[in-house]
Amino acid sequence: MSGTPTLVVIGAGPRGTGLIERIAANAPALYGDRPLTIHLVDPYPPGGGRIWRHDQSPLLWMNSMAEDVTMFTDDTVRQEGPTRPGPALHTWAAGVRDGRFDLPDGAGTDPGLLGEIKALEGTDFPSRRLQSVYLRWVYEQAVAALPENITVHWHRGSALRVTGPREGRQQVWLAGRGTPLPADAVAVTIGHLEAEPEPEHLRLADFADRHGLLHLPPDFTADTDLTAVPAGEPVVVRGFGLAFVDLMVLLTEGRGGRYEDGEYVPSGREPVLHVGSRRGVPYHSKIGYTWDGERPPLPRFLGPERTGALLAADRPVDFRRDVWPHVDKELGHAHYHRLFTAHPGRTTGDWADFEAKYAAADPAGPELAALVAAAVPDPADRLDLEALDHPLDGVRHPSFDALQDGLRGYITADLERRHDPGHSPDLAVFLGLLSVYGQLIRLGDLGDLGGWWHGFFSHLASGPPGPRLHQLLALSRAGVVRFLGAGMTVETDERRGLFLAGSATVPGQRTAARTLIEARLPDPTLERTRSPLLRELYEDGAAATATGLLSVAPDSGRILGRDGRPHPRRFALGPFTTARAGGAFTRPRTGGPAFRQNDATARTALTLLRDLPRTAG
Incomplete structure (x- = not known):
């Protein structure tokens, strides 16, 4: 040898x-x-x-x-x-x-x-x-x-x-x-x-088999066989992120439809897509302008020193308690730095004075909110991460028909804002999100971090191109896409043999369909992966987090064993590891x-x- x-x-x-x-x-x-x-x-x-x-x-x-x-x-x-x-x-x-x-x-x-x-x-x-x-x-x-x-x-x-x-x-x-x-x-x-199907998807697949329905579990949309999705029928789609955008394209233009003067001209082979999700809205549009002027000083509140101190602490790091307040403050600092430096007419006082008081304020304390309220008169210019994460909280409509105009208005407003340099603090927050993600990678998987944070990041920073949302609006006007709202639920009706979809946004109403599509990627979990390679690594002693990610040493990429020791000869990089990075490319x-x-x-x-x-x- x-x-x-x-x-x-x-x-x-x-x-x-x-x-x-x-x-x-x-x-x-x-x-x-x-x-x-x-x-x-x-x-x-x-x-x-x-x-x-x-x-x-x-x-x-x-x-x-x-x-x-x-x-x-x-x-x-x-x-x-x-x-x-x-x-x-x-x-x-x-x-x-x-x-x-x-x-x-x-x-x-x-x-x-x-x-x-x-x-x-x-x-x-x-x-x-x-x-x-x-x-x-x-x-x-x-x-x-x-x-x-x-x-x-x-x-x-x-x-x-x-x-x-x-x-x-x-x-x-x-x-x-x-x-x-x-x-x-x-x-x-x-x-x-x-990934192998989750228990809920196995139950839904069994229901579909017994009643002659179609259930498509989470998958890569480009690899999914969509030929069985019937034309002209209602189809319930659970998931409003990027997988939905691909699905929307393949079931409309991919079936011969086209856009003329901003309106959609159907081919007649499209289904009617009834789409909902936890938030009930699509990811925010990609920002449609470029940066100019002074960049926010990043990192400021969540940098290597802070993450190093968290790693060195003598207690387990809790994301919500120990990390999120600094994330919130980092993103806020980027937002207000841009607002003061690029749009000073919408602020009161001096940036240096505001920054000093902002830095001294408790991230979770009332003085921070009072400082912002005094310095930024228009609430629309203030950063509210909770509202961004739950845009339809408290919104109610009497019917799905009534909801459609409301959602089209929300998407239209988002497109206008994300293409208006007058709202350039949004781009500063985007840069802050990239900075934060780079620091959080050092901390590994922290429970909420693996699921909620990644979804929150994607909602704000990894949304679809603006032209795709214009197409979504055209499909909505043409009746090819219909919105279901937030807090989406999916039930099964054994008597009628149908899927029933509802939401918190339209209480008491249900949409029935013979097809249900889960429009999202499979969770990157070792527990249900279809990769024999990763299953074997796990069975051979590789560690996995509570959310199913492969544990790796952040400073080397070495695969960690369940005893905490890094394997000297085995490495891993990518979205299935605790060192997952935000976005597909840099x-x-x-x-x-x-x-x-x-x-x-x-x-x-x-x-x-x-x-x-x-x-x-």
Whole structure:
């Protein structure tokens, strides 16, 4: 057996690509000229992986503007390794147009993609297929940047399990391969997970089977078979986030409908989508203007010192008690800094005086609210996170028909606000959310943090492009989408054999349907994952949090055992871990916690591999 150190990276999507890029950046100084073999394992081509593969509907967009997507580090990333700048998505497309960058093999034969690249501007929302080409290009650049002593081999398949002693060489077993890949270190970067149905979904599926109905559990919308969803019939949709937006597109334009002069022209093959959720509203629109002027000083109240102190405390960290007050104060500080500096006519007094009093105030005390009320006369200019999280609390309508105009008004107002620079404190809060997420990653999974916080962040910061909400309004006016409201409930009617959907917004009313779609991603939980690899890691002693995330050391990405010890040779990065990062991709010059994680894991793995004894096998 060869004595060449070997790293197996399981998952060839953006996270696996990012790890290879960081290995290329760090290897010259940290690893030297010793040979290294990297085996990359994924059933989908490297770069995009499964979620960002080329083979999906061209109707599906990214959820970010092209100028807000980069795979390259800059000097805002707090990392030990060297910065290696590279183009964001829109500047890459411009480089393809002017001949500075070559397209990956095969991409130049797709006229639709070529047309999109030719027309792409920074404020456009590209198709996911275009992002697939960018990611493939980034992967090829990362591999080309590796020193000559490091080679990469892609294995088109799935990893089933990892075996081997803590202090010895690992074995990675692949589907359809009789012998394992030997590995001195293993990094799991498989991205989003499929999951077994939750108990409630099993009950609903059983009800559907007995009555000849259709129930579609949480899944990746692009991978869901929607052919059985009937045309012209009411369909109950539970979930109003990004999975719903994809569903909306595939069941309308994907079935031949089109938009003309801002109105929707049906094909006649659409269902009628009755959509509701806990909040009862879609995620807030992406902000449609760019930043100018002074940026808020971030972090201010939740930075490395604060999170370090929480980690060093002699009691368990409670998110609501110990963390949330500082999150609230951090976001408020970003909001009011922008209001005072960019819109001073809507404030009273001096920013320096306000900031000093704001800093001294108890995060949960009444003096903070009194300070804000005195300095910001218009309540519409004050930050109210509770109201943002529960926009329909107390709102009641006598019927679902009465609700429709109200929700269209809410969405219209949100679109206007999120595209009006006069409300630029909203963008400051967005930057604050990114900063906060980067700090919370250090704390791991804190109960509420895994569920409520991620949903709250997504609601405020990861909403759909504005054009999608304009399409939603058009679909509502056309009667193809109908709103159900907040506090959505789903019941089953055994006598009639129907699903019944209601909400707190329209008390006492129910909508009946023969189809129920759960429009959300499966929870990233080890307990119900369909990944045999993660199940085996868990059974082999890997720790999981109360919310089902794989526990990893925040400073290295090493997988933690249930005894608290980090595994010396096993690493993991991605949304299924306690180091999950907010958003799929990083905006340029925002610090990129995912970049920091990739760098730390690459450096730790390279140090391990460098220090192996120079002996065979």
